[in-house]
Amino acid sequence: MIPFNKPYITGLELAYIEDAVASGKLSGNGKYTRLAQSFFEEKYQIKKTLLTTSCTDALEMAAILIGIEHGDEVIIPSYTFVSTANAFVLRGAKIVFADSRTDHPGMDESTLKALITDKTKAIVPVHYAGVACDMDMIMELAEAHNLFVIEDAAQAIDSFYTSKSGKRYPLGSIGHLATFSFHETKNISSGEGGLLAINDEQFVSRAEIIWEKGTNRASFFRGEINKYGWVDIGSSFLPSEITAAFLWAQLEHVAEIQHKRVQIWNQYDSNFKGKLDSSGIKTPTIPSYAENNGHMYYLVARDEVQRDYILKRIKESGILAVFHYLSLHKSEFFHECHDGRELPFADLFSQRLIRLPFYMELTLAQVDHISQTLLDIVSEYEH
Amino acid sequence: MIPFNKPYITGLELAYIEDAVASGKLSGNGKYTRLAQSFFEEKYQIKKTLLTTSCTDALEMAAILIGIEHGDEVIIPSYTFVSTANAFVLRGAKIVFADSRTDHPGMDESTLKALITDKTKAIVPVHYAGVACDMDMIMELAEAHNLFVIEDAAQAIDSFYTSKSGKRYPLGSIGHLATFSFHETKNISSGEGGLLAINDEQFVSRAEIIWEKGTNRASFFRGEINKYGWVDIGSSFLPSEITAAFLWAQLEHVAEIQHKRVQIWNQYDSNFKGKLDSSGIKTPTIPSYAENNGHMYYLVARDEVQRDYILKRIKESGILAVFHYLSLHKSEFFHECHDGRELPFADLFSQRLIRLPFYMELTLAQVDHISQTLLDIVSEYEH
Numbered sequence A, B: 001m002i003p004f005n006k007p008y009i010t011g012l013e014l015a016y017i018e019d020a021v022a023s024g025k026l027s028g029n030g031k032y033t034r035l036a037q038s039f040f041e042e043k044y045q046i047k048k049t050l051l052t053t054s055c056t057d058a059l060e061m062a063a064i065l066i067g068i069e070h071g072d073e074v075i076i077p078s079y080t081f082v083s084t085a086n087a088f089v090l091r092g093a094k095i096v097f098a099d100s101r102t103d104h105p106g107m108d109e110s111t112l113k114a115l116i117t118d119k120t121k122a123i124v125p126v127h128y129a130g131v132a133c134d135m136d137m138i139m140e141l142a143e144a145h146n147l148f149v150i151e152d153a154a155q156a157i158d159s160f161y162t163s164k165s166g167k168r169y170p171l172g173s174i175g176h177l178a179t180f181s182f183h184e185t186k187n188i189s190s191g192e193g194g195l196l197a198i199n200d201e202q203f204v205s206r207a208e209i210i211w212e213k214g215t216n217r218a219s220f221f222r223g224e225i226n227k228y229g230w231v232d233i234g235s236s237f238l239p240s241e242i243t244a245a246f247l248w249a250q251l252e253h254v255a256e257i258q259h260k261r262v263q264i265w266n267q268y269d270s271n272f273k274g275k276l277d278s279s280g281i282k283t284p285t286i287p288s289y290a291e292n293n294g295h296m297y298y299l300v301a302r303d304e305v306q307r308d309y310i311l312k313r314i315k316e317s318g319i320l321a322v323f324h325y326l327s328l329h330k331s332e333f334f335h336e337c338h339d340g341r342e343l344p345f346a347d348l349f350s351q352r353l354i355r356l357p358f359y360m361e362l363t364l365a366q367v368d369h370i371s372q373t374l375l376d377i378v379s380e381y382e383h
Helices: A013-023 A031-043 A055-065 A082-089 A135-145 A201-211 A217-221 A241-251 A254-272 A304-316 A344-352 A364-382 B013-023 B031-043 B055-065 B082-089 B135-145 B201-211 B217-221 B241-251 B254-272 B304-316 B344-352 B364-382
Strands: A048-052 A073-077 A094-098 A120-123 A148-152 A160-162 A168-170 A177-181 A194-198 A298-300 A353-355 B048-052 B073-077 B094-098 B120-123 B148-152 B160-162 B168-170 B177-181 B194-198 B298-300 B353-355
Touching (some): A013 A031, A031 A194, A048 A055, A048 A241, A055 A177, A055 A194, A120 A135, A135 A148, A241 B241, A304 A364, B048 B055, B048 B241, B055 B148, B055 B201, B073 B082, B082 B094, B120 B135, B135 B148, B194 B201, B201 B217, B254 B364, B298 B344, B304 B344, B304 B353, B304 B364, B344 B353
Parallel strands (some): A073 A094, B073 B094, B120 B148
Antiparallel strands (some): A177 A194, A298 A353, B048 B194, B298 B353
16 A cells, blocks of 8 residues: 555654753753754744644744734635634634635635735735745735734745745745644654744744743743743643654755655656646646645546545555545534635635645655556546 | 753653654554553543643643633632643633642642632642642532532642542542643653543543544544544644653653652652751651652742752752742732732742752662752751
8 A cells, every 4th residue: 555645754863862862851942942943044034933842833822922812803715724723713713714726725815805804813824735825915915904924834844935026935934923834744744743933023032932831931041030930821832852853853854855755746747747638637736936845746636526536446556645625614613603705716625636645755656656547547437 | 960850761762753653653643642541541540531742731621621711710729830820811711829738839728618709610739749639628619619620630640649438549530630741850751741631521522622623533533424624623732653652661661660759759758857847947748648659859948048048059069959830829920910819828839949859860879968968058057
């Protein structure tokens, strides 16, 4: 069986954990946490970063930092992971769901303006499959309406956006805040894990406090105060040095990992390009301002029946391909709170998307085998 | 320098992490998570347990599960870690602080009844230093007033309470819910980590959902439903299998760890018993219904000046002893919300408590050295 995902080990993970153990510091905010944070700050031009136990937790920090209160509205895509919404719901926000683009599962930027009210507090663009949203459009809208932008960059490590001025920005460095995931399915992983990126200076000192359970422990360790105490709300958002050491071993190999993953992506894409047109199946679109970080290769079936047939048959052939999100505006939890707008493209991607196996150990020969198996299944279905 | 704490490694932590890596499953809720959870359920007679990324997160789950709403009151000791309070503040609760006992930093059970109002929703006893609160008194009060009891058993693994009926209960198995910590300073550690214990059946199925980001993924994996989706609020409370594998290696050695820690505790206690009376310094008291799980050895100085002198001088002698909590009702965050009641014993322990070095690798000869050094400092101070 070819699995959908398989964690990749660079080789130094256990040695770094051993080193953390030997250092006598296994709780959070030690050497490996700082190495990982500095790496992000330097390589991806982020003012300040804080490791978290998950991307969900990073989103919850963002919701606290922007001061979400009961009734504040937050605009997020319906086609996303539940945590994008739940992090704000936990703070009392009303979620306003945006539809997906016609050409891509990411949120349709052209629909956002109409969703803004005087209660809107933030927009949370999700860079689906690591492909940038149109950040010029979103940041301009946010500025015009005094909104915060929180990039959900869970899937978007080492991906970039080129603004209309021609400047190339790492994803996660553009919004006021941004969040990354190191869940096992991500390019860089620590099993579970995440990171909060802070680009707006005003959030830096409070973020440190919220991260450390609402205490001014960070100031204490810098020698700025004598005792640390309870100064704010907060949680235990920081991961252990065991997690950070594992993560650091992965980050050191980001170039090699990204090279291989983009290679896998390109191989899939060239195997399918031009060969699926008659079946109505579409290969991914990447807007000109975005780049491909090799996070995920997906196809969009003609309809749900065709999609389910392909998923079932490819599994019978020993290959695990999977669908992805279900529109959140139609979820059991939210459907009664939704304002009734149809979000047809969120539904379309819920019903039609197929994700193919994607992990470091996948060989190009396996990619060819998966591609051919899928092409054969499609051909069998169409005839 | 003898540190205050040093993480202990049983020897199999890295091998188990390696095994988790080889299994291809590093995100949460895998084999090691189940091993750790079953261990707690069986050894400590808990209906259902869920590993969390911290004790803080387990407390946050508890606050969600009991349905804390804005304005609900929760009674907790002032002398505790901020997370005991913050977990409930995050859900909108009003914290009502209880004083410590005269003979112990734990909450004074006799003061609780007067703190209950028609808005009180829960009592959160903290088993300070692993020493049980009077759970008969607390559970009876809770039953009479229809309150939930959440044991903050952060420090209380493998500790017990003997009820007046003579039955011996593991701490964490008595309240409707309970929380444990595996922070690096705890008897059993995974650097950062925690566990939610559920003793009241009504919370089990919702707890699984909240744990998995508000989705019914657990039901999905048990084959009860075809697709999982957004059904509730929730967060990413579960730790990775990296963390769980590390923890499992520790839990397998709990008997050996507890044996050694109790030995250290007894050695400190016999070194100090009867030798500090003239200085006004007190050794710990353990009520007859409680037991000692070797979590912490502390002394209570006569006053803050004496305490600070001892801490300073013992550090100069190469030994790191430390104070502990500061009364939360006087914190920068809360003091203006406090109802003005004096909580003199919470303040007393804030000002006078001294924690001595305590970790597995500490030899009994080092315990003797630390004890003698402290006795010499006290004698020097008194003369």
